Every structure is written in C-alpha cells, then in structure tokens.
Amino acid sequence: MILGHIKQILPKSNQKILIGVSGGPDSLCLLDGLARLQYPVVVAHFNHHLRPEADDEAQRVGEMAASRGVPASFGGKDVKHYAHENSLSIEEAARILRYQFLFAEAQTLNAKVVVVGHNANDQVETILMNILRGSGLAGLTGMSSYTLPNQWSTSIPLVRPLLSIWREDILAYCQKHRLTPIYDHSNAETTYFRNRVRHELIPLLEEYRPGVRQRLWQMACVLDGDQEVLEQQVEKLWEDLPLERTSNYLAFEIEKILSLPKGLQRRLIRRAFHYLRPDFTEVSFQIIEQARQFMASPPQGKEANLAGRVRIIFIGERVYFAAWEANVPLTIWPQMPNKTDCELPVPGEVLLNNGWRLQAKHVDAQGMAYDPILHNASPCQVWLDAEETPTPLTLRIRRPGDRFSPLGMDGQSMKVADFMINEKIPQQARERWPLVISQGEVVWIAGCRLAHAARITSRTKKIISLTLRRD
Amino acid sequence: MILGHIKQILPKSNQKILIGVSGGPDSLCLLDGLARLQYPVVVAHFNHHLRPEADDEAQRVGEMAASRGVPASFGGKDVKHYAHENSLSIEEAARILRYQFLFAEAQTLNAKVVVVGHNANDQVETILMNILRGSGLAGLTGMSSYTLPNQWSTSIPLVRPLLSIWREDILAYCQKHRLTPIYDHSNAETTYFRNRVRHELIPLLEEYRPGVRQRLWQMACVLDGDQEVLEQQVEKLWEDLPLERTSNYLAFEIEKILSLPKGLQRRLIRRAFHYLRPDFTEVSFQIIEQARQFMASPPQGKEANLAGRVRIIFIGERVYFAAWEANVPLTIWPQMPNKTDCELPVPGEVLLNNGWRLQAKHVDAQGMAYDPILHNASPCQVWLDAEETPTPLTLRIRRPGDRFSPLGMDGQSMKVADFMINEKIPQQARERWPLVISQGEVVWIAGCRLAHAARITSRTKKIISLTLRRD
Known part of the structure; x- marks a missing residue:
C-alpha cells in the first residue's frame, strides 16, 4: 500500500531524488520504499546539534544509506545560535536551516527533486497549528504533496510522498520490514508547540469527536480545491488588472478594484504586498483591511503609509500600491526636467x-x-x-x-x-x-x-x- | 458601542422586528438595546420544558418585555419527545423547534425580521465545532449576521446584531444598565458538545496561543469573503452550464465539467444534490468524491447510484444527475410512441x-x-x-x-x-x-x-x- 502510493505520487524516471533522512520512522520508511522500488536516490542528513545523541544519529543514518547501497551526504549548523541571532523559535530555525541544506545539496548533487517524509498526522498537526495561529485558507490546506516553486527553489520541487499515509501505517511498515528507526525523545516532550498539539490537543479532540483526524485531513483536501480556484482567479486578475507595473509600484483602476468581491480584493492586496516586499511576510488581516478601507473611502490626504514600507496613493481614478522609495505620481504629472529655468x-x-x-x-x-x-x-x-x-x-x-x-x-x-x-x-x-x-x-x-x-x-x-x- | 453597532447592522425603519428572548445576557442586552433605540419590536420566548425553572423563566421574560412596554408572545414544545422521535440530539431538537416557533410567530405577527442574540463567543464556538465535525469552507465561516433566504423563511431574514460583540462586553452592558439576566445553569455543565467546547476546549486553546478567539473570529471573516467569491462562481456555472434542467434531472457536457478545477466540480456536484434532493443534507466528502471519480473515468456500466437516491448517468458526451424516479435517458433515445405495432x-x-x-x-x-x-x-x-x-x-x-x-x-x-x-x-x-x-x-x-x-x-x-x- 505504501509502495503503491509512493509510485503514484512520484512517477518513475532516471532523475536523481534527494531524500531528507532524520532516521525517524517516516524518513526511514520513505528511504526504504524508494530504495526497494529502485528509484535513483541520495540521502541527505542534517545535524541540528540540539541533543547529545545527534552525532550518533548521523552515523546511524549513514548506515541506513550504506546498507541499501545509497550515497549519503551530511551537513549541520548551530541551530540554537541561528535561532537566537534571528529571534526565531528553535523549531522555526531548525526548519529553515534544514531546508536550506537539503536544497543546496540537491543543487550540488544535481538532484531534480527533494522528498521528505511528512505523514498524514503531521499534516493534521500543521492544520491545527495554523488554525490556532489564525491562518487564512492557504494555511488551512496544510502542506502540499508537491510544491514548485517553493521557498527554497524555483526549479527543484519539494515532494511529500507520505502525506496521506497515517503514522500507524508507517510504523506497521517499519515493523513488517524489520526497520529500526531512531526515536527522537524530544518528540515525546510537550515543550514545543507541535508536540503539545500532537500529544495533548489531538487526543483531546479525538475524545470529543472520534475520527477528527480523518475529518481534518479531508477538510484540508476540500479546502485545497477551493484555494486552487481562488488562486487561479487572482492569477488572472493579477495579469489583467494592473494599468502600470514597475519594479516598485503598481497601478489599478480604483473602480475595478472596488467592484471585486471582498475576498478577491484581499487576495489582490496580499499579492501586491508580496510583489513589492517579498521579504515582508507579516501581511496581517489588519493591514489588508486597512488598505481595503482606505480604498473604499479614500481620506483627504489621498495617501496612506501601510506596514512593510508600502504606500497606497490615489491619483485621479487610479490607486497606486508603491514601495516608499518609488517616485509614483511623478510619472503621470507634467514635471520640469530639471531645476533650471x-x-x-x-x-x-x-x-x-x-x-x-x-x-x-x-x-x-x-x-x-x-x-x-x-x-x-x-x-x-x-x-x-x-x-x-x-x-x-x-x-x-x-x-x-x-x-x-x-x-x-x-x-x-x-x-x-x-x-x-x-x-x-x-x-x-x-x-x-x-x-x-x-x-x-x-x-x-x-x-x-x-x-x-x-x-x-x-x-x-x-x-x-x-x-x-x-x- | 453596542448600541452603535446595533444601529449599523439593523438599519432603522418602521418594520416590526421579532426578537427571540431566552432571558439570558445576550438576548436581554439585545432587547434592551432595541427598546432603548426605539425600534418597533415584539418579544418571542420559547419554552423548551427541559428544566424545572422553565416556567418561571418564561414569566421573567414576560416582565422584561412588559417593563419596556414591548408586547411578548410565548410558545413551547416537548423538546425531549421531539428529539427522541426524530433521533436528534436535545440541542439540535431544541434549535429546530425554537426557530420554527420564532418564524411562525413572525409570520403571524407580521414582523419583517427575526433577530437573535448570538455573540462573537458563540461564533467562535460554532466555528470550532464545525472544524471538529470536518466541515468545508461554509462551516468555517460560522454564522452570518444576515441570512436570507434561510432554513425557515425565504422572505423574513434572520439577523444577529451582536455577532461581533464579545460576551464580556455584553455582560458589561448588562451591569452598566442594571439588567438582571437569567443564567441557565445547564450552560455551566459540560454535558453538551457546545458546553465542552466553551468551558474546556477554548480555555485550553487560549492557554496554547493567547488571543486564539480573536484570530478564529478573523479567520471566519476572511473565509467568508473567500466563500462569497466561490459561491458567485458556482452560481454563474449553475446558470450557464446545464444543457437540460427538469425538476428531477440535470444534464451537463462531461468535458466542460472535467475542465473545471476540482473545487468547482465539488461545489457543482453539491449543488446538484441540493437541487434534486433538498432534504438530503448529508452530502459528504465521500459521496462527492465518488461522483467526481465516476465522472473522471466512467466505468463500463455508465451509470452509478449515489447516496440520497441520486443517479449519475453517462449518455454520449453528457452526464446526467438524476433522481431515481426520473426517466432520464428516454429523452435522448429513439423510443416507440406506444406498445402497439x-x-x-x-x-x-x-x-x-x-x-x-x-x-x-x-x-x-x-x-x-x-x-x-x-x-x-x-x-x-x-x-x-x-x-x-x-x-x-x-x-x-x-x-x-x-x-x-x-x-x-x-x-x-x-x-x-x-x-x-x-x-x-x-x-x-x-x-x-x-x-x-x-x-x-x-x-x-x-x-x-x-x-x-x-x-x-x-x-x-x-x-x-x-x-x-x-x-
């Protein structure tokens, strides 16, 4: 069942596949499956240097690869230091450094795909965490089994072949094939948010409504379809609507924006932010509503400074979304070429x-x-x-x-x-x-x-x- | 603030407003606010006959109305009996009977609007309950502040003026205006699902991520905009796509359906079910996926029986969604006009x-x-x-x-x-x-x-x- 599923998600080809292996049940099962199906794989292991046994684990992963005749490469960073330097949680810092490593290795080794072992339980946890964070539709759909472009590459897809397999089936696979995964004991603690969700919240919800895991997983499926429809529509608007588009500002006809349903206005504003300030990832509900309300009834000044150093400016029947440094209005007004008479x-x-x-x-x-x-x-x-x-x-x-x-x-x-x-x-x-x-x-x-x-x-x-x- | 909010949601007119009053803080605050603002209101109280003090409470509600010079009417049913007869939970039975009463009274008294006292906390509870039930986008948007048509009427809207007011603000209003609401002690028990969500789950989630209530409320707002966009699109498809539409079957061009994104296929199928079988409310993810997969690769028989006594039939390049009793194919096949040679x-x-x-x-x-x-x-x-x-x-x-x-x-x-x-x-x-x-x-x-x-x-x-x- 797991092998059949892998074949369906990951069509066979000669292209090299890089697989991120921690040595836990998920990644070991995935490695074993890919090796068994004779996919051309390479293993990559990232050492987070967070626990004393981390070095031993790297060695164990090396053995897992070697026993299957698969090449392996290793990397690592001081996650704690990086987290501290960038004001990130340990979890978030680990995630960033790990993926950076996986994609850099894929580039170096000429792998065409990066695969990781996330399973259906991880998916449900992610969805619940996103709900608690107050996510929009995109967050409620959880992780994708195929993502390209992704945060780390525009050419190498990130694939999650086990995303619809439940943990118990993965454990059963490991047992059946006599695999001995590494169990990360920090997973059992509830210090991290994900672990509290896993060990405390989900069991409680299962007690309220048995089968809640399956239902959340299905919900993500359905919402993913909805999200796709909306994204297609915004993509089309994004192509059709802008009257002007430079590297640091965008112009729209104000009436056209106002005639769109709220949901599309919000998505278009979010997209404009992302276009002008790709690094500004905190485009909150409040920021978007501020922009929307400003557009619906522009105040006297006809210009507002939004978060992320983005301005919104009205000129005639146009609304401009602009980076602070952009010389927006000058392009449409008559101006002396220089200061001399x-x-x-x-x-x-x-x-x-x-x-x-x-x-x-x-x-x-x-x-x-x-x-x-x-x-x-x-x-x-x-x-x-x-x-x-x-x-x-x-x-x-x-x-x-x-x-x-x-x-x-x-x-x-x-x-x-x-x-x-x-x-x-x-x-x-x-x-x-x-x-x-x-x-x-x-x-x-x-x-x-x-x-x-x-x-x-x-x-x-x-x-x-x-x-x-x-x- | 509450009065200002009511005025915004409920534009002033001479039309009579029927307000459902249990006597609790929400409905009492709403009654007091509407009376203070001199809206033309009538009170309606439904006696669930579930607790010994129910009759006393009806009397208290009568006094609340009388002291404001507002007419009141009373009704009641044996909720337990109805729940048992219809295999419903007590909560669900109470809800159905209560709304039936409110809308019947509105009709009798010539009221043009029915208002109820749901607040922002109720909204968040509803959203969480829907998440646990595995709801789609519609459920994640929670209740609407204005619903027409609704389950009980196509002409009288159901309005919830307090839906964005938090419980603590309602309690503060009651205290400030010296209102003495009835506290339903069954609310404090955790026997009912909603009460467990209210008293156990939400406090736990607040402990995980403070502010989760506000974020869920915002999430519903954003998703409501998304839902509106999708519903508009489906509405248009529903008008444009059907090649045939009779009271008991619908025909679509199969290629056109298959060329739609998954999210719209699902919504169109759901709509077809609702059209053919308005009383069949359990159109699950599984049923919809069964129909979708059948359409994507119709098996030999070219006909399938879905749940809810709905058939799906392929004839040439058309797919029919039909009630069991419909004579679908006969319209496109050559048939003898009668049985005689x-x-x-x-x-x-x-x-x-x-x-x-x-x-x-x-x-x-x-x-x-x-x-x-x-x-x-x-x-x-x-x-x-x-x-x-x-x-x-x-x-x-x-x-x-x-x-x-x-x-x-x-x-x-x-x-x-x-x-x-x-x-x-x-x-x-x-x-x-x-x-x-x-x-x-x-x-x-x-x-x-x-x-x-x-x-x-x-x-x-x-x-x-x-x-x-x-x-």
Whole structure:
C-alpha cells in the first residue's frame, strides 16, 4: 500500500531524488520504499546539534544509506545560535536551516527533486497549528504533496510522498520490514508547540469527536480545491488588472478594484504586498483591511503609509500600491526636467518629463471664436493676451514666496504654494511643477489655472495660445 | 458601542422586528438595546420544558418585555419527545423547534425580521465545532449576521446584531444598565458538545496561543469573503452550464465539467444534490468524491447510484444527475410512441418519440457505391436486401423470447434482450426500443445493428434503405 502510493505520487524516471533522512520512522520508511522500488536516490542528513545523541544519529543514518547501497551526504549548523541571532523559535530555525541544506545539496548533487517524509498526522498537526495561529485558507490546506516553486527553489520541487499515509501505517511498515528507526525523545516532550498539539490537543479532540483526524485531513483536501480556484482567479486578475507595473509600484483602476468581491480584493492586496516586499511576510488581516478601507473611502490626504514600507496613493481614478522609495505620481504629472529655468519660444515648444510637452503659438485675435477662450474649458489649453504677457516667456519651477492671481478671483493674489494645495496637486509633484512666467510674474500654472492679468478681454488684439499635452 | 453597532447592522425603519428572548445576557442586552433605540419590536420566548425553572423563566421574560412596554408572545414544545422521535440530539431538537416557533410567530405577527442574540463567543464556538465535525469552507465561516433566504423563511431574514460583540462586553452592558439576566445553569455543565467546547476546549486553546478567539473570529471573516467569491462562481456555472434542467434531472457536457478545477466540480456536484434532493443534507466528502471519480473515468456500466437516491448517468458526451424516479435517458433515445405495432411503409416514414423518425425507401442496386453499404459505417443508416426482407415491414417493441442474428456473427443468433445489454442500451430505454420486423424476424434493431440475413451481398438486386434520425 505504501509502495503503491509512493509510485503514484512520484512517477518513475532516471532523475536523481534527494531524500531528507532524520532516521525517524517516516524518513526511514520513505528511504526504504524508494530504495526497494529502485528509484535513483541520495540521502541527505542534517545535524541540528540540539541533543547529545545527534552525532550518533548521523552515523546511524549513514548506515541506513550504506546498507541499501545509497550515497549519503551530511551537513549541520548551530541551530540554537541561528535561532537566537534571528529571534526565531528553535523549531522555526531548525526548519529553515534544514531546508536550506537539503536544497543546496540537491543543487550540488544535481538532484531534480527533494522528498521528505511528512505523514498524514503531521499534516493534521500543521492544520491545527495554523488554525490556532489564525491562518487564512492557504494555511488551512496544510502542506502540499508537491510544491514548485517553493521557498527554497524555483526549479527543484519539494515532494511529500507520505502525506496521506497515517503514522500507524508507517510504523506497521517499519515493523513488517524489520526497520529500526531512531526515536527522537524530544518528540515525546510537550515543550514545543507541535508536540503539545500532537500529544495533548489531538487526543483531546479525538475524545470529543472520534475520527477528527480523518475529518481534518479531508477538510484540508476540500479546502485545497477551493484555494486552487481562488488562486487561479487572482492569477488572472493579477495579469489583467494592473494599468502600470514597475519594479516598485503598481497601478489599478480604483473602480475595478472596488467592484471585486471582498475576498478577491484581499487576495489582490496580499499579492501586491508580496510583489513589492517579498521579504515582508507579516501581511496581517489588519493591514489588508486597512488598505481595503482606505480604498473604499479614500481620506483627504489621498495617501496612506501601510506596514512593510508600502504606500497606497490615489491619483485621479487610479490607486497606486508603491514601495516608499518609488517616485509614483511623478510619472503621470507634467514635471520640469530639471531645476533650471528655460525659455518658452513663441512659436515653439519645450519638452517636459514623462512625455509631456508645452507648446506656444501666436493666434490672430480677429475671426477667433471667443467662447472657448473665455470659458477656458480645458485646463490644458489656454489663451493669453499677448500685450499683457510680453515675450520672452520663461518656464521654471516654483520659488519660495511665489505669488499668483488666479483667474476667477478678481485679481486677488495668493501664494503659489497654497494654490497648489487647494488644487490638490500631490505633494511630490509640486516641486517640479511647470510655471509659465512673463516679466517675472506667474501667468500660467501649466495645466491648472491662468493668471487674472493674462486673460483675454474685449480689448485684446494679439493672442498667445499655450497647450500642455502628453504624447 | 453596542448600541452603535446595533444601529449599523439593523438599519432603522418602521418594520416590526421579532426578537427571540431566552432571558439570558445576550438576548436581554439585545432587547434592551432595541427598546432603548426605539425600534418597533415584539418579544418571542420559547419554552423548551427541559428544566424545572422553565416556567418561571418564561414569566421573567414576560416582565422584561412588559417593563419596556414591548408586547411578548410565548410558545413551547416537548423538546425531549421531539428529539427522541426524530433521533436528534436535545440541542439540535431544541434549535429546530425554537426557530420554527420564532418564524411562525413572525409570520403571524407580521414582523419583517427575526433577530437573535448570538455573540462573537458563540461564533467562535460554532466555528470550532464545525472544524471538529470536518466541515468545508461554509462551516468555517460560522454564522452570518444576515441570512436570507434561510432554513425557515425565504422572505423574513434572520439577523444577529451582536455577532461581533464579545460576551464580556455584553455582560458589561448588562451591569452598566442594571439588567438582571437569567443564567441557565445547564450552560455551566459540560454535558453538551457546545458546553465542552466553551468551558474546556477554548480555555485550553487560549492557554496554547493567547488571543486564539480573536484570530478564529478573523479567520471566519476572511473565509467568508473567500466563500462569497466561490459561491458567485458556482452560481454563474449553475446558470450557464446545464444543457437540460427538469425538476428531477440535470444534464451537463462531461468535458466542460472535467475542465473545471476540482473545487468547482465539488461545489457543482453539491449543488446538484441540493437541487434534486433538498432534504438530503448529508452530502459528504465521500459521496462527492465518488461522483467526481465516476465522472473522471466512467466505468463500463455508465451509470452509478449515489447516496440520497441520486443517479449519475453517462449518455454520449453528457452526464446526467438524476433522481431515481426520473426517466432520464428516454429523452435522448429513439423510443416507440406506444406498445402497439405499426407498419413501416416503403417508401414512407414513422414518427417515434422525442423527435426521432424512421424513414424507409427503395434504392436501385445498380450504380450504387457498395462501399458505405458493406461497411455499414453509420448505425443510423442501413441497407437491406429487399428480397431477403419482404414488405410489409413492421415496427414494434421487443417481446419476451425475441431472438436476433446480428450482422458480423456469421448467422449465430442470440436473445434480443442479451444483445441490448451487450450494446449497453440503458435499461430504461430497452422496453420501448424500436425493432424493424420482416416476416416475423427482427431485421434491424434501429440505430444499433442489422440482422445477418438482411445484409447486402453480391447477389442483391433490390435494396431498401432505412434511416433513423432525430430532428
């Protein structure tokens, strides 16, 4: 039964298989099974240096391999030290170092698969631990029998051929084939969380509801199918939705995000975090809900700092998820290419950043339709009285103390800085915002508002037209 | 905080609200809150007759209502008796009878909403109990704060305004407002499953991982979003996929079902069960997997009986989910319209059931391309030697003892009944299957096989062609 199961999970080929062997019943049973089925295997044993008998055990594993004619390699690290250095539990530190070793060895030895001996009981324990940690659907599905890409490799899969075999069947296999596994006595203690779950919680639950192990295992199976459906959907959204995608920011149409069901919004946000900050693994429910609520009703500031040094920014109808260091909004606003002034020839044009350009030309006042000019319908196309705004025109960034009399305010003046805030030009874009200057006065905050003095009147004879546009 | 929360969950209107009040802290707090906020409420109390003090408690609830000027109605049943009669646990029987009463009262009193006092602790207990029962995603999301349609009504929603309020906050509310709830002492015992979970399991889990209650509650929130996404997808598939849908069977294109991810296959199968057998609530993982595996590789018989008196049937490229009593296959097979014989005129045609028709005509043997005739490529188009099959031809259903010498068996004969079994004609379709008779002999099992004697040979001079087709 176990052999048949292994054959089903692990199709036979000539590819070398690296098997992680602690020497316990699971890994010994797996090693024995693979050797019996004549898979091309190599054994790898990691010494955690946690118990006095660890060196003896390494030697025992060497004998297990040798007696089957299988090559074996050995490694080890000071797990306690690593745990302390990285503020990890002993269990977590051991896991990280062990897998790092297994995959490094696989690479070195040219093995194409790494297999480990996790069984169905381990699976149920993992699921329960994840429930207690408050995991989402992914955690409730437990471990996978096949994982690629995984945390340690994008090319070598991690395979768990015994994941649906119960411990008692593994022990029966060991007994039948006269295998003498190593029993790790620290497993019997309840100092570690997993061991408490194994020796205390699961027996109690079995007493409440006999058969709870099998049911939890089945639950993981069913949820795994659900998780797959959701992941497929998010994968598709991830491909289709982003309007912009650079290494450090992503843009989405806000309405499209809001029209998604909550579950997909949450998964998409999680994915964005993972994309921007692959090392930030603590994307909690709270962080995701904060982002969701911010999107549902963006507050005044239109920008929020989330955890993990990720910002969320609204610009027009877009929402940006961005790393702190990303220059997000600048890509969509007109910006001066540098801080030095430049002449705006009439007729002529100046190239700004990001594909924006500012064009100036003379227009004959005679025969003009005054309506669009007076209504100033588009903020990106304005008409100036040429006598009130004599050439040369200059383009420059704002300076401290710059003032401006916006059209529509009867000649009252205000600070350019205040005007920009009122107009909700994002803070990052204000520094390099292009201003059109005539005789030292601001006559147009490009794409935004004309100066009162520059407006067309019934006395206007000559007109200059200015156009800001993006290619 | 509790009042604010109630207002959020239960928008104010003039519609009458029926509130189920046991007199415990939850329902008393809810009653007090609703009355304080001047919602138009009526109290309903159900007497379970399980404890000696039950009658006193009913009276106390009457006083709670009266002191707030709220009308109250009372009901009760012998829960123990009902549990015994229906092989239910006391808890389950009490739940069913209580909700039946609440919704019947709501109907009578013209209330538009039923509200009950479940709190966040109840929610966590429910989730844990569902985990131990081996529930799928739906169970892991726990109770909903708003359910319509629900088990008891399609028009009156069941609302739980306190579902995100923790018990300690409810007790604090009771204390602050000097409410004196009834404490049900059976809650303190651990005889019932829920009470063991409440008083034993959750404290233990809190000891393992402090804050586990909050995390389970959040988990339910997140999973609820996931569940919504999946349900939307299944809803769409349920609308789009069925090729046929009658009250007692459903047909799908088998390839379309198989191309769905496992999670959606499972949900669609569950939905089909619910559609065909709404009262069959025990659609287990095993039943669903049995149906899935049957679909993935349909065995010889091409029909399987699942639990709940549901059949799964393959016909051509379709899979049918059908109630036992449904006449599924008959709709797609050629069938005699009734049990009496009829003549098949040559040339001429006979109309069968379900849009099928059988056509006969003379063909001149001279100048015929013999190839298709000899190869008999389509089972629905055959050529007969007219001299070997003299007219009149008759159409009739099979009779006990009918024998037949199928083409390709060198004139050996067999029972028509056996032949039909070999050909895998579904049992329900055999009774009315059309046979073509000449001189008392079966010359064609329509759409299936010609008789040896009727075949075309090099000596054939006159030919009759028979065609079976569906409009």
